[in-house]
Amino acid sequence: MNFLEDLLDSFWLYYDKVVMLLPKLALGVLLLTTFWWVGKKLQKVVKSRLTRTLDDDLLRDFIARLAKFILVSIGFLVFLKVVGLGDAAASLLATAGVSAFIIGFAFKDIGENFLAGVVMAFNRPFTIGDVIETNGIIGTIKSMTLRATLVKTFDGKDAYIPNALILKNPLKNYTLDGFLRYDFQLDLNYDADFPRATEIIFSTLRDIPGILQEIKQPDVTISSMDGNRMTLTVYFWVNTNDKSIGIFKIRRDAISACIAALSAAEIRIPGWKIQLEGMP
Numbered sequence: 001m002n003f004l005e006d007l008l009d010s011f012w013l014y015y016d017k018v019v020m021l022l023p024k025l026a027l028g029v030l031l032l033t034t035f036w037w038v039g040k041k042l043q044k045v046v047k048s049r050l051t052r053t054l055d056d057d058l059l060r061d062f063i064a065r066l067a068k069f070i071l072v073s074i075g076f077l078v079f080l081k082v083v084g085l086g087d088a089a090a091s092l093l094a095t096a097g098v099s100a101f102i103i104g105f106a107f108k109d110i111g112e113n114f115l116a117g118v119v120m121a122f123n124r125p126f127t128i129g130d131v132i133e134t135n136g137i138i139g140t141i142k143s144m145t146l147r148a149t150l151v152k153t154f155d156g157k158d159a160y161i162p163n164a165l166i167l168k169n170p171l172k173n174y175t176l177d178g179f180l181r182y183d184f185q186l187d188l189n190y191d192a193d194f195p196r197a198t199e200i201i202f203s204t205l206r207d208i209p210g211i212l213q214e215i216k217q218p219d220v221t222i223s224s225m226d227g228n229r230m231t232l233t234v235y236f237w238v239n240t241n242d243k244s245i246g247i248f249k250i251r252r253d254a255i256s257a258c259i260a261a262l263s264a265a266e267i268r269i270p271g272w273k274i275q276l277e278g279m280p
Contacts, residue, residue: 028082035075039068062117062144069146116163117146124166125173131180131240134171135161175240179216182251183235186258189268190228197232197267204261205236208253210245212237234258 047064126132130141132151139153148160174180188197198220205211205218212218216237223233238250 028079031082032075032079035078036072039071039075042071043068062146065146112164113147113162116167117144120144120149120163120167125171125176130176131174132171133174135165135169137161178239178241179212179237180240181216181235181237182254183233184251184255185223186232186234186262187229188232188262190225190230192230192267194222194230194232196265197262200261200265200267201232201234201258204257205234205254208250208257210238210242210250211254212239 043064046067047060050060050063126141128141128143131139132141137151137153137159139151139157139159142150142152142158144150144163146163148162149166151159151161153159188194201220202218206213218234218236220235221233222230224231234254236254238245
């Protein structure tokens with residue numbers, strides 16, 4: 001009987017404490033929700049303001065997300081204070097160094113990617129729309145968060161690469177300066193008229209829209225001679241900043257047009273192969 005009475009007394013004691021805490025808890029949740037809502041609005045405002053001064057989409061998005069994260073973090077501390085856990089909030093701040101060490105050790109990869117994201121936000125070798133290759137992945141940069149960078153591969157897959165991996169490993173940017181060189185090889189008979197073949201190739205490349213002719217000129221060289229064959233390597237450049245052209249279509253058109261033109265000129269092509277430097 002005493003056990004039941006003690007249990008009932010404990011129930012009413014905690015019930016009274018919960019009832020007393022409910023208004024503070026409701027106010028805390030309301031404030032936390034308000035901070036989250038304001039943080040979301042702040043993110044949009046910061047992004048809109050930075051649009052006028054920053055051309056870098058990734059840096060603009062990163063700063064906007066960081067502003068929201070800071071505001072929501074402040075809201076969480078206010079929530080703890082309102083619900084009567086002010087001492088916990090103070091302890092959280094006072095022991096930030098120890099907590100950072102413990103949390104950083106427990107969540108090493110998360111912390112590493114976050115810090116890498118901060119570094120890359122202000123110092124990185126790419127921006128949205130660039131074609132990069134890193135960690136065995138080739139694709140177009142779509143976005144960057146505090147944890148990972150989204151790369152759209154050429155076969156349509158979305159690859160989320162941890163920022164720390166991008167920061168620590170070699171990275172190739174194929175479109176940073178706006179120029180990308182392609183090359184492919186053609187095998188001709190040993191007795192083929194090389195000057196005439198090169199003239200036909202140059203003339204053919206001049207008629208293909210998108211291939212640069214002045215800033216970066218096409219070139220043709222004899223890369224090897226073996227038996228009854230000689231291998232020509234054809235080089236040409238495209239402007240990757242010109243979104244009206246399809247850089248992969250240009251490669252296909254260049255190869256097809258050169259083969260057709262040489263065949264029409266009765267220059268025999270016993271075999272041919274394509275090699276695109278640095279790209280799939």
